[in-house]
Amino acid sequence: MNSIDTVNELNELLSGENVNIQLSVAQLVEKATSRGEAVLTSTGAVKAETGKYTGRSPQDKYIVDEPISRDKIDWGSVNQPISSEVFESLYKKVTSYLAEQNELFLFKGFAGADKTSRLSIQVINEYAWHNLFAQQLFINPTEEELANHKADFTVVSAPNFKANPAVDGTKTETFIIVSMEKRIVLIGGTEYAGEMKKSIFSIMNYLLPEQNILPMHCSANVGEEGDVALFFGLSGTGKTTLSADAGRKLIGDDEHGWSDNGVFNIEGGCYAKCIDLTRENEPQIYDAITFGTVLENVVVDAKTRVANYADNSLTENTRAAYQIQNIENIVDPSVAGHPNTIVFLTADAFGVLPPISKLTKEQAMYHFLSGFTSKLAGTERGITSPQPAFSTCFGSPFLPLHATVYAEMLGKKIDEHGAQVFLVNTGWTGGEYGVGSRMKLSYTRTMVRAAIDGKLNNVETETDTVFGLAIPKQVEGVPSEVLIPRNAWTDKAAYDKKAAELAQAFHENFKKFGTVSEEISQKGGPLA
Numbered sequence: 001m002n003s004i005d006t007v008n009e010l011n012e013l014l015s016g017e018n019v020n021i022q023l024s025v026a027q028l029v030e031k032a033t034s035r036g037e038a039v040l041t042s043t044g045a046v047k048a049e050t051g052k053y054t055g056r057s058p059q060d061k062y063i064v065d066e067p068i069s070r071d072k073i074d075w076g077s078v079n080q081p082i083s084s085e086v087f088e089s090l091y092k093k094v095t096s097y098l099a100e101q102n103e104l105f106l107f108k109g110f111a112g113a114d115k116t117s118r119l120s121i122q123v124i125n126e127y128a129w130h131n132l133f134a135q136q137l138f139i140n141p142t143e144e145e146l147a148n149h150k151a152d153f154t155v156v157s158a159p160n161f162k163a164n165p166a167v168d169g170t171k172t173e174t175f176i177i178v179s180m181e182k183r184i185v186l187i188g189g190t191e192y193a194g195e196m197k198k199s200i201f202s203i204m205n206y207l208l209p210e211q212n213i214l215p216m217h218c219s220a221n222v223g224e225e226g227d228v229a230l231f232f233g234l235s236g237t238g239k240t241t242l243s244a245d246a247g248r249k250l251i252g253d254d255e256h257g258w259s260d261n262g263v264f265n266i267e268g269g270c271y272a273k274c275i276d277l278t279r280e281n282e283p284q285i286y287d288a289i290t291f292g293t294v295l296e297n298v299v300v301d302a303k304t305r306v307a308n309y310a311d312n313s314l315t316e317n318t319r320a321a322y323q324i325q326n327i328e329n330i331v332d333p334s335v336a337g338h339p340n341t342i343v344f345l346t347a348d349a350f351g352v353l354p355p356i357s358k359l360t361k362e363q364a365m366y367h368f369l370s371g372f373t374s375k376l377a378g379t380e381r382g383i384t385s386p387q388p389a390f391s392t393c394f395g396s397p398f399l400p401l402h403a404t405v406y407a408e409m410l411g412k413k414i415d416e417h418g419a420q421v422f423l424v425n426t427g428w429t430g431g432e433y434g435v436g437s438r439m440k441l442s443y444t445r446t447m448v449r450a451a452i453d454g455k456l457n458n459v460e461t462e463t464d465t466v467f468g469l470a471i472p473k474q475v476e477g478v479p480s481e482v483l484i485p486r487n488a489w490t491d492k493a494a495y496d497k498k499a500a501e502l503a504q505a506f507h508e509n510f511k512k513f514g515t516v517s518e519e520i521s522q523k524g525g526p527l528a
């Protein structure tokens, strides 16, 4: 098959008369509702449903096997190769499909708040609400930037185009394919809007290390004194929730870069989970949901159009997408200095990890590489209850390069800037999932604040006998029996058994890092 000219094809598609370029929020709200894609709700947010897929589809994600990236990619179950032939033939079908639509929507903007390293991106959508999502989540250009905008990467999103695996070379009807050479992301067969932002994140995880910038799956905020905190964690562990803190300015809720100048947000908006959202527990997020916010799979009263955040009948993974300016206390532009505090969030479904512990350098590296957590209900297709998982760097679905590339960069930066690292279990306590309960959000907030404010630097600690973690014996405002996990379980024998099981799982998992220094594997992991 002759290689097709993807640039030409794209130019033709984007210059079509059916393309609406850079509509405003109000115009997109009007389009999304009048086209029947979404409904207006009582706050002025628009609500859309995504049908079959209400979370990401990691098994349907591919990277095109091309000379330009072949030797850099960490191929495997996360980064699945697909041939250029398959990509090009699907690309042709998708662009023809889109060209036939009455209307398309084009957003132009940026990924990366640091102007020296930002990526110019554009997103062409079949759905107006997806384009509204792109506008809320990515960084918007000024008039002048828009006039000079030339995209370096393009997301082509055709949710209603479904692949035919028998002829198209995909596993299912759904596909998220990145071509590093053509600088295109092709999305079809899924309406879950999160695929768009996480594809761009994956690309930044490929591109930024080349510029000596560490991309990170973390949220970030900064205090009055300029003290920066990062919160790493897989989906649902609390990045968005814990970074929204009235006492600190939000830098970003999900994706950041760490350069020699400090940290910066990759995005321009937030994508918050709304399940059981209350103003009492999460006031910043609750109040951020205003005109033009995209509510995804949230159930809304048919008449009053009031959102019922307690309703999980469509999914546990209900979402609100809004621009970061909707949060009251932010830094704008989203750039700040070097982190003082780094928090690794883990949602331990075994209920055996302490709610907060201080990590040595070796433990920090060990836990970053291990990335132990749980996949939480609804975040990925097929996950209906918390599934213990090791997700390297707390974000393996988004890492095209080998995990050690990111880990080494992080290690160097922690050394250089003397950041203190904490492991925080936002998951279960008093028993495993099904027996115990989720850690109280108010306790987690109190512990995290104490860590950030330096209150845990000199406290007395107790070393966990299984994991070797230094647990503060006292944190003001948190009952001490919560701090030591074994004390939170009534059945101590059951605790010991579960803890040993998890320690074993850590060891098994860490074998894949055979090449990593003995320092880390010997001193960083569970004791026995």
Ligand SMILES: Nc1ncnc2c1ncn2[C@@H]1O[C@H](COP(=O)(O)OP(=O)(O)O)[C@@H](O)[C@H]1O
Pocket (backbone or CB within 6 Å): 233, 234, 235, 236, 237, 238, 239, 240, 241, 242, 253, 271, 272, 273, 274, 275, 426, 427, 438, 439, 440, 441, 442, 444
């Ligand atoms: N102890 C806790 N810490 C953090 N979040 C908690 C806790 N208990 C319950 N939650 C809930 O878990 C969810 C965390 O999701 P979110 O902050 O969006 O995660 P992420 O941004 O890492 O994907 C929120 O719905 C939050 O209300």
Ligand SMILES: C=C(OP(=O)(O)O)C(=O)O
Pocket (backbone or CB within 6 Å): 055, 056, 194, 198, 233, 234, 235, 236, 239, 240, 254, 271, 379
């Ligand atoms: C958008 C996502 O990210 P997070 O849940 O980490 O906010 C996702 O995992 O689909």
Ligand SMILES: [Mn+2]
Pocket (backbone or CB within 6 Å): 236, 239, 240, 241, 253, 254, 271, 272, 273
């Ligand atoms: Mn989040």
